Amino acid sequence: MGHYVVEGGHKISGEFTVHGSKNACLPILAATLLAEDEVVLENCPNISDFNQTIAILERLGCTITQENRTYTIDTSKIDSVEIKEETVQKMRSSILFLGALLGRTKKAILGYPGGCTIGKRPIDLHLNSFEKMGICIEEEDGFLHCSTSHILGYHIYLPYPSVGATENILLLAVKAEGATVIHNAAQEPEIVALAEFLRRCGGEIYGAGTSTIFIEGVTKLHGTNFCFPFDRIEATTLLCASAMTGGDIALAGVEISHMSATLDVFEKIGCIWQQKGNWLTMEPPKQLYSNLTIKTGPFPLFPTDAQPFFASLLTLAEGTCMIIETVFEQRFRHCKELCKMGAQIDINGQRAKIYGNAHLMGTEVYGTDLRGTAALILAGFAAEGTTTIHGAEFVERGYEDITGMFTSLGGQIQLLESCHESK
Template sequence: MKKLLVAGPTRLSGTVRIHGAKNSVLPILAACCLCCSPCVLHNCPDIADVRTALAILESLGCKARREGSTLCIDPTGLDRHCVEPRLAGKMRSSVLFLGALLARFSQAELALPGGCPLGDRPIDLHVKALSQLGVRFCFEEGRMRAVWHKRLDGDIRLPLPSVGATENLLLACALGKRTVNITGAAREPEIADLIGFLRAAGADISGAGTSSLQICGVSRLHGATYTILPDRIETATYLCMAAGCGGETELLRCDARLLLPVIECLREAGCEISAESDRILLHSSGKLLPLLPVSTAPYPGFPTDAQALLMAAVLKAAGVSEFRETIFERRFLHVPELRKLGADIQVAGSTARVRGVRQLHGAKLRAEDLRGAAALLTASMMAEGESELTGLCHLLRGYEKPEQNLKNLGASIKSVDIPAPFVYNT
């Protein structure tokens, strides 16, 4: 177990290369189960959730090999439809193997998924949609078993634009001679990326980037070589860190078009941002203007994953900022920890009001979720004195080498071992 020691305040200046999107590579790794020959995926981040997905693939009989940022997946040995509970419980995205295994074996069994504790994140939308296509479910002691007795054509209307449900439908229906139309589908770039991979493997899917998708199942998918798109949330993270701390930071191998709402908010807060092709340059004085209000929304709206990041950036803004969380009801887990640094934040239901303070001070902090961990790290770099951040397992689920990247930007940060508790034996 490790913790981060962060000394602030600090300005961030330099260059960061953005990695491939966590929320693209995870469903695409599950999609490799549908292929009958090896797949090669470029621009894959080396993060904990990806390592968990690779462990799941290997437990199912696939072979996986990493060469730098390239993953080579050989699914020809896939012979099991049950995901081990110890692996499924580590991350939310393990639920995507439901659709993939249903497509391959007409049955799947896995524990209910783990991941960040962001409140009520049921999989009922997945279950209801797949049930309409002939899948029967059984739930018992934290496990789920699904059997596809008869594959049906169908018109599925999702009541909410659920990213996970949309991905599971794509995975489940890409194989098999059936046609499925989805309306109300999520429009996130990562879904378009999944569709891009599936089409490269021979799938017949139309409507990428829209809320209406048509899946015409095919009899087989072949292997494919594919490059994962840049991670828009990692991009937003370093932009918010640089905005709050001040400095001039250049981000490479990114795509500004994927996070226009975040860039717009940072510009409103007083940052100077220029973007071209795969490069973004941000200049910030560190003295930001308040934002009122910022409401999270499904893509192309402001991403819920960036809410905590932007909140941390404006903790010292001169005035009151307001954040409205419309996606997850427990997305303010970072607020009590930010208050330990001296932040003035009031929460009422799904709204948080941040009154900027002149100074933050170091504190001992514990992260409870992935993006909250990045927000606490941001605020720690803005605070006077030293902060300790534990719960790094959350941070490392979604960021590759964050400590080294921040050191390269000038941050005073280091990881140290947490001593094991002393046990007195009589």
């Protein structure tokens, strides 16, 4: 396991092309199992979650070739329906292989998924929906054994617009007999990307990006070419870094309609942003201002994945901010580490009150999840002196060469091997 060493006092500024989306690529990689011809995927991010998902596909019997950021995936010789427990425990997105494998083979064996320790993320919504669609599910020795003779279309009413459940139902329903309607579906851009990929493969899907998605099942899907959209969370990370350090930044490849909630907050705290063709530019003010409330929620509300970055950012702003977390109950774990650096944050259940004008000082801190660890790196850029951030393995799940990315923008950051395990 590695750790980052960050030297504060350097502006994050310049031009950068945002990488392909982590949250879009993982369900689409699972969806390639449904296509019975070659699939060509472009703009693939070089992150550990992507690479581990590719490894799962190879273990299932897929043939994969790579040329730079383009992957060609041939699923015609799938010879396994089991994903071993140790693989599943590394990342939660592996649950999406249930819908894809069942759609392709009508069988799947999967251990319970892992991922970041940011709170309970039960898979009941997935399994309950699958049972209504004709899937028999049995648990044995920590594994889910799923099978069916017929995938049946059904009206699914989700009690919460879960992204993962919406994606998994899409993967199953596209091969169902008859029509499936997902009510209270997730509306995230990554849902739209998955639906578009399946449509290009021959799927009949309507309404993606709204709260009601209609899927007419088909008997066969074919291969296609698909280019992954930009990573809106990576873009937000970079914008927060520039705002915290006083640097101007320009990001290529950004679709601002995917970032309305975060851009609205940037505007409220004094940042000036503009869209210029394919570029998003942002100029921070000399003094950031707070006195606002941020409440996370499903898209198009403020994204929970961006919340830790703004917690870091708002420690520097003039005023007091309240962040209300409605998605994950352990999203504030990084705040304890920010307080070690001089931040003043009071946590009360799912609310964090952040007192601004903090003078952050470099010290040794420990990340425990992907976005929280990235937020500590941002704090390091804004702090006086040197900050050591443990938890590189979390960051590598969702950021491609984060040291190279920030170094190209003026940051001083190194990745070093740890001599002891991170907490």
